[in-house]
Amino acid sequence: QKEVEQNSGPLSVPEGAIASLNCTYSDRGSQSFFWYRQYSGKSPELIMSIYSNGDKEDGRFTAQLNKASQYVSLLIRDSQPSDSATYLCAARNVGSWGKLQFGAGTQVVVTP
Amino acid sequence: SQTIHQWPATLVQPVGSPLSLECTVEGTSNPNLYWYRQAAGRGLQLLFYSVGIGQISSEVPQNLSASRPQDRQFILSSKKLLLSDSGFYLCAWSSPPGRTEAFFGQGTRLTVV
Numbered sequence: 166q167k168e169v170e171q172n173s174g175p176l177s178v179p180e181g182a183i184a185s186l187n188c189t190y191s192d193r194g195s196q197s198f199f200w201y202r203q204y205s206g207k208s209p210e211l212i213m214s215i216y217s218n219g220d221k222e223d224g225r226f227t228a229q230l231n232k233a234s235q236y237v238s239l240l241i242r243d244s245q246p247s248d249s250a251t252y253l254c255a256a257r258n259v260g261s262w263g264k265l266q267f268g269a270g271t272q273v274v275v276t277p
Numbered sequence: 278s279q280t281i282h283q284w285p286a287t288l289v290q291p292v293g294s295p296l297s298l299e300c301t302v303e304g305t306s307n308p309n310l311y312w313y314r315q316a317a318g319r320g321l322q323l324l325f326y327s328v329g330i331g332q333i334s335s336e337v338p339q340n341l342s343a344s345r346p347q348d349r350q351f352i353l354s355s356k357k358l359l360l361s362d363s364g365f366y367l368c369a370w371s372s373p374p375g376r377t378e379a380f381f382g383q384g385t386r387l388t389v390v
Contacts, residue, residue, distance in 0.1 A: 199379075208382060208384040209321070263311075263371045263379065265311075265369075265379050
């Protein structure tokens with residue numbers, strides 16, 4: 166069973182602090198990784214993609230990938246109440262016709 | 278720019294009734310198309326994917342079927358709904374050959390009563 170695993174949370178983060186989210190995957194053939202943000206009752210919104218080992222920064226978000234250890238992480242700096250949402254980690258095997266394997270998501274709650 | 282439309286946004290259907298959810302993509306050609314379902318508090322489960330007109334692959338045996346009558350149209354159907362079909366249904370697209378991001382429609386909240 167190819168799986169993507171995340172801590173379900175909730176992860177409580179004070180406003181202005183850094184939120185750190187982790188994700189592990191079991192399929193060593195996974196080549197592309199994505200972080201989606203999902204507000205309650207809404208559809209997932211892509212916030213980051215990462216394909217190579219190392220860090221990728223986009224505004225307040227930093228994605229980190231370590232293929233040897235099979236984990237992906239997302240850092241949210243200067244967390245805001247609007248960052249309160251569920252964050253979904255997804256992985257794609259290059260030979261899988263673009264199918265995304267999703268984790269169950271980590272709920273983040275930013276407290277003022 | 279590419280956009281994806283999915284409707285209806287919400288749907289309440291009795292057990293045993295048929296279902297038809299539609300999804301269309303604009304601004305791209307020959308997209309890969311996907312139907313996902315999300316149960317309450319759970320992750321996304323891939324139901325069907327399609328790499329071209331008439332080409333449908335099913336991931337999970339179930340009470341549902343999918344069709345792709347046109348390049349940018351993807352339809353999810355059922356002949357007789359079950360209570361367990363309730364959930365949040367999401368259509369998504371990605372550009373072939375499938376190495377890029379997937380983008381989601383607004384979703385359909387289906388409640389079977």
